[in-house]
Amino acid sequence: MTATVIDGKAFAATVREKVAGHVARLSEEHGIVPGLAVVLVGEDPASQVYVRSKGKQTVAAGMKSVERKLEVDKSESELLAVVEELNADPSIHGILVQLPLPAHIDAEAVINAIDPAKDVDGFHILNVGRLGTGQKAMVPCTPLGCLMMLRDHHGSLSGLDAVVIGRSNIVGKPMAQLLLGESCTVTIAHSRTKDLPEVVRRADIVVAAVGRPKMVTGDWIKPGATVIDVGINRVEDRLVGDVDYESCAERAGAITPVPGGVGPMTIACLLANTVTACCRANGLAEPEGLTV
Numbered sequence: 169m170t171a172t173v174i175d176g177k178a179f180a181a182t183v184r185e186k187v188a189g190h191v192a193r194l195s196e197e198h199g200i201v202p203g204l205a206v207v208l209v210g211e212d213p214a215s216q217v218y219v220r221s222k223g224k225q226t227v228a229a230g231m232k233s234v235e236r237k238l239e240v241d242k243s244e245s246e247l248l249a250v251v252e253e254l255n256a257d258p259s260i261h262g263i264l265v266q267l268p269l270p271a272h273i274d275a276e277a278v279i280n281a282i283d284p285a286k287d288v289d290g291f292h293i294l295n296v297g298r299l300g301t302g303q304k305a306m307v308p309c310t311p312l313g314c315l316m317m318l319r320d321h322h323g324s325l326s327g328l329d330a331v332v333i334g335r336s337n338i339v340g341k342p343m344a345q346l347l348l349g350e351s352c353t354v355t356i357a358h359s360r361t362k363d364l365p366e367v368v369r370r371a372d373i374v375v376a377a378v379g380r381p382k383m384v385t386g387d388w389i390k391p392g393a394t395v396i397d398v399g400i401n402r403v404e405d406r407l408v409g410d411v412d413y414e415s416c417a418e419r420a421g422a423i424t425p426v427p428g429g430v431g432p433m434t435i436a437c438l439l440a441n442t443v444t445a446c447c448r449a450n451g452l453a454e455p456e457g458l459t460v
């Protein structure tokens with residue numbers, strides 16, 4: 169079998185088009201412009217690329233984009249002061265603090281200082297709890313993007329066996345919650361999982377979020393399974409996923425490429441979450457098709 173390629177880049181363009189449509193309506197009917205603020209501490213080159221790309225796409229969708237850059241040696245309280253300022257700014261509906269933060273800053277404290285209504289990353293403890301209990305939450309962008317692609321490909325996910333490799337707070341755990349919400353039978357695998365290949369072989373849906381280039385190989389994949397590759401690894405100046413694309417594409421029913429898969433969907437969902445947050449903040453009906 170040769171897998172269907174799930175084109176995240178094209179899908180993301182359709183999400184951004186929907187976002188732009190909602191933004192235009194907000195502006196025409198209510199005079200409201202959604203605003204997204206991205207805060208970057210330090211000068212990590214990869215982070216700079218993402219932040220620039222987020223800013224450009226935010227503006228292209230008709231929204232306001234604010235970038236706040238802090239030098240790498242700024243203190244936690246200086247960063248918290250920036251977060252407080254953005255929390256209080258009525259023109260800002262979404263706040264994203266780019267991770268990872270330098271080691272001298274307590275990332276958890278910073279995330280939980282963001283107004284949960286503006287937490288477009290969905291990392292605030294209140295949004296994590298809401299997602300876990302099935303209440304209306306801000307949903308983390310990467311898992312949200314993965315779920316949109318899975319729903320589009322499968323329709324119903326009910327009863328499918330899903331294996332999520334990775335248990336981070338930003339990808340693995342919220343991904344597992346979303347799949348559980350879709351009535352999948354969910355297994356979360358991690359570095360202590362015994363016989364990972366055998367666990368993955370049971371899966372109808374595999375989501376790899378590990379950070380190890382090409383770790384998942386074709387012989388782990390149940391024929392016809394859907395493989396979602398979250399991994400972004402820079403190897404000799406090339407981007408490589410956590411999935412060995414060539415061997416997995418031979419067995420899978422569908423697969424996302426890297427680049428051009430989950431990455432573009434993550435940014436599109438960030439824009440979508442900003443519009444959702446803006447509508448909620450203004451007591452307006454939630455735009456359809458932008459969240460779960």
Ligand SMILES: NC(=O)C1=CN([C@@H]2O[C@H](COP(=O)(O)OP(=O)(O)OC[C@H]3O[C@@H](n4cnc5c(N)ncnc54)[C@H](OP(=O)(O)O)[C@@H]3O)[C@@H](O)[C@H]2O)C=CC1
Nearest residue numbers: 310334335336339358359377378379398399400430431434
């Ligand atoms: N496309 C996108 O938009 C995004 C991509 N990413 C990418 O996704 C990947 C994962 O990111 P993130 O979740 O932040 O990473 P983390 O490093 O926070 O988590 C990695 C997870 O993988 C597990 N793991 C590590 N080694 C193995 C192994 N040999 N076998 C099984 N599990 C293992 C770890 O297990 P344990 O908990 O036991 O240590 C951990 O749970 C990275 O490549 C990152 O760059 C991340 C965010 C967004």
Ligand SMILES: Nc1nc(=O)c2c([nH]1)NC[C@@H]1CN(c3ccc(C(=O)N[C@@H](CCC(=O)O)C(=O)O)cc3)C=[N+]21
Nearest residue numbers: 218264265266267268289400427428429431432434435
């Ligand atoms: N608070 C916070 N929220 C995040 O969502 C967050 C973060 N911090 N820190 C870093 C990770 C990583 N991440 C990516 C976003 C887009 C691409 C993306 O667009 N990738 C393109 C390629 C980009 C390139 O060429 O470098 C692709 O896969 O096709 C990748 C990775 C968001 N993250």
